Amino acid sequence: MIVAENLGKKFRNKTVIRQMNCSIKEGSIYGLVGANGAGKSTFLRMLAGVYQPSEGKAEINGEAVFDNAKIKKEIVFIPDELYFFPNYNFRMMADYYASLYEHFDHHRFQMLCDHFKLDTRARIQNFSKGMKRQGALILALSTRAHYFFFDETFDGLDPVMRSLVKSVLSEDVAQRNSTVLLTSHNLRELEDLCDHMGLLVEGRIMFESDIDSLKTEMFKVQIALPNKNFDRDEFRQLKVLYYKKSGSIATMIVKGDRELVTDVLRSKQPIILDLLPLSLEEVFIYEMEGYGYEFDSLRL
Numbered sequence: 001m002i003v004a005e006n007l008g009k010k011f012r013n014k015t016v017i018r019q020m021n022c023s024i025k026e027g028s029i030y031g032l033v034g035a036n037g038a039g040k041s042t043f044l045r046m047l048a049g050v051y052q053p054s055e056g057k058a059e060i061n062g063e064a065v066f067d068n069a070k071i072k073k074e075i076v077f078i079p080d081e082l083y084f085f086p087n088y089n090f091r092m093m094a095d096y097y098a099s100l101y102e103h104f105d106h107h108r109f110q111m112l113c114d115h116f117k118l119d120t121r122a123r124i125q126n127f128s129k130g131m132k133r134q135g136a137l138i139l140a141l142s143t144r145a146h147y148f149f150f151d152e153t154f155d156g157l158d159p160v161m162r163s164l165v166k167s168v169l170s171e172d173v174a175q176r177n178s179t180v181l182l183t184s185h186n187l188r189e190l191e192d193l194c195d196h197m198g199l200l201v202e203g204r205i206m207f208e209s210d211i212d213s214l215k216t217e218m219f220k221v222q223i224a225l226p227n228k229n230f231d232r233d234e235f236r237q238l239k240v241l242y243y244k245k246s247g248s249i250a251t252m253i254v255k256g257d258r259e260l261v262t263d264v265l266r267s268k269q270p271i272i273l274d275l276l277p278l279s280l281e282e283v284f285i286y287e288m289e290g291y292g293y294e295f296d297s298l299r300l
Contacts (some may be wrong), residue, residue: 006021006290007046007055009051016203018055019204020043030181033199037292038201038204040151047069052066075148077103089116089121129155130297133154133166137165153183162189182194199287207287221275223273224273241254249272
């Protein structure tokens, strides 16, 4: 299990990560969403042992990651800004990775190259941005490591390649029980891939949940009651995040158990009652408004 406890990171006088707490289960795909500058890359670098925490701890299976060679052999970190050795072709880069990871799988490397249609003899400097991103993912998955940390995973990939990458990552988690942490500023890129998701704001995870709970424990309600003069106070038993009434119909965003909420609403003998699902983006919008943030300012 990956655990961050009261984790903090400062660069001179600037605090980038502050009192972060997070746990990521084995065999899961965890998506961390946040605006540019929220601290996603810094967080990944601490989990990968590149940066030493200024405070708190970052641990994998109960061991601190920084300066821990044993743990680092089980980690692959692919940063947002990719680096390959100048003048190396893709096969030479694979050989370099094999020198670092004892379980590097050359057969899988070739299979993935064929799958993604990448020429192993081609010089990487001649690859497009999307091809370089594909190449980094192929190298990472060929290591047979257990923990994968990918920063802005889908940057530069076209929709077909994004779908292919998601399929390969899901298969790896299912077959090997590996653990994947993905970051993105784009929520839509991650919502159909991740088991759990967290929102990083100003260096702190504001909230996190499994995807199923996020989608099923918050929904839109449209309701009309026999007494047309009802107001928000009529629903004080419920956790109402948003309320607006137009004419005789009220629209609400309600958080809670769907069956219990439905029972409460039906007890009021409504003339109209509809419970509608929300997209994951809508869920994040209303969650953040509950914390007093303007979602537009987060630029997700």
